[in-house]
Amino acid sequence: MESSSPIIPGLTDDVAALCLSRIPRSNFRLLSQVCRRWKxxxxxxxxxxVRKLTGRMEEFMCVLMEDKPxxxxxxxxxxSSGNKLGRIPNIPDPGPLKWGYGVTVLNEKILFIGGFTxxxxxxxxxxxxxEFSPATNSWRKLADMNIPRYSFSLAEVDGLLYVVQGFSNDGYCLFNTEVYNPKTNQWSLMDGPKIQVAIGFAFSFKSKLYVLDNxxxxxxxxDTKTKTWEMLESDELTAVYSYTVVRNKVYFLDSERPERLGVFDPEENSWTRVFVPTEPGGFQSKLGQWNNKVLLFLRGSVGKTIINDFDKEEGSKWRDCDQIKLSGYHVYSVLIKF
Structure with a gap:
């Protein structure tokens, strides 16, 4: 079938697209075999x-992992049911062979940023x-940051991506922040926090960028509206190495308190800590999220994942997540809709 022919004979392409958009993505591999036009x-x-317009986008978890540490x-x-759908291509040049890089999702595409070799x-x-596009199953290079950097904090706020501080080639801390606008594919420099962010982490809440300093x-x-920084003092001294944000609450693992999961609520400006299973041998587990629940990928047990729904009354209880079985060691995980 030629590309100029109708997607579905007898229907306009707009109607055909609406019909195909209602089919679950798990069937796309089979549909792609109908003809080259459909593929x-x-x-x-x-x-x-079209799928986004019709509300048919599905959520998937993409996990970057290692065969061995x-x-x-x-x-x-x-x-969303835990079915393993295969793999996506690796990042080029040289991708995750780097260290200190950042991974995030912007406009339902995965971004792989900076790092060092x-x-x-x-x-x-x-x-x-x-940038990885799930539609084309391929990576493309975006505009470079103004300054090479690694071990930075990053978060998306109102459609813009903020990369906060980090380190340069000389190993010294950068005190500026870069902002990426996906509409123009351009980075711009702005002032960062007044103090050094020691490989902390960042997240967004109500059009504000929060940067927690280890x-x-x-x-x-x-504040993205007033374009000003302010400092908030807390009673928590953190050494965070993994975190996730679920329902506007930040859950983090702290190397100084391996037996407790830290929880920060920006709405209440409150800190709590709850029990988290630890592993013998000092393995550092990693956090993720799935179906609005917190996942804990156990580092010392390949394929072992546990889950907790902290919004339920039994939220302090962890249970096995048999649906998610990794074939390697968890490094990063992101949620993406397509």
């Missing part, structure tokens, strides 16, 4: 836009940014 159309950005990496994809003593920082009791807050 091309199902992978198009236009069809993704410090070895080759790859991506696995799970649907070489050793910590002689790092070669990168300004590179790559090793201090300070939270830096950037």
């Amino acid at each position: 091309t159309f199902l992978r198009s950005e236009h069809f993704t836009a 410090g070895t080759s990496v790859y991506w696995e994809v799970f649907d 070489g050793s910590i003593g002689t790092p070669l920082a990168s300004p590179n940014v790559y 090793g201090t009791t300070t939270i830096d807050i950037y």
Whole structure:
């Protein structure tokens, strides 16, 4: 069937797109075998836009993992029922062979940002940014950051991506922040927090950028409307190495308190800690989220994942998540709709 022919004979392409948009994505592999026209159309950005318009977008969890700690990496994809859908291509040049990079989702696409190659003593920082489109199942290079950096904090606020501080090639902390506008594919520099962010983490809440600093009791807050920074003091001294945000609450793992999961509620400006299972041997587990629940990927047990729904009365109880079985060691996980 030629690309100029109708998607479905007898229907306009607009109506055909609406019909196909109602089919679950798990059937797309079979649909792609109907003809080349369907295969091309199902992978198009236009069809993704139609699915978004009709409310048929599905949520998937993409997990970046290692065969063994410090070895080759790859991506696995799970649907909302836990079905393993296969892998997505690795990032080019040289992708996750770097360290200190950032991974996030912007406009339902995965972004892989910065990082460094070489050793910590002689790092070669990168300004590179790559974007993965699930519609085309491919990566493309975006505009470089203005300054190569690694081990930074990052978060999306109102459609813009903020990359906060980090470190440069000389190993010194950068005190600026970069902002990425996906509509123009451009980065711009702005002032960052007034103090050094020691490999902390960031998240957004009510059009504000929150940056939590490891090793201090300070939270830096950037108001995107007034374009000003303010500092909020807390009683918590953190050493966070993994975190996730579920229903506007931040859940984090702290190397200083491995037996407790930290919870920060920006609405109430409150801190709590709840029990979290620990592993013998000092393995550092990683956090993720799935179906609005907190996941804990146990580092010392490949394929072992536990889950907790903190909004339920039994929220302090962890249970096995048999639906999510990783084939390697968890590094990063993101949720994406397409």
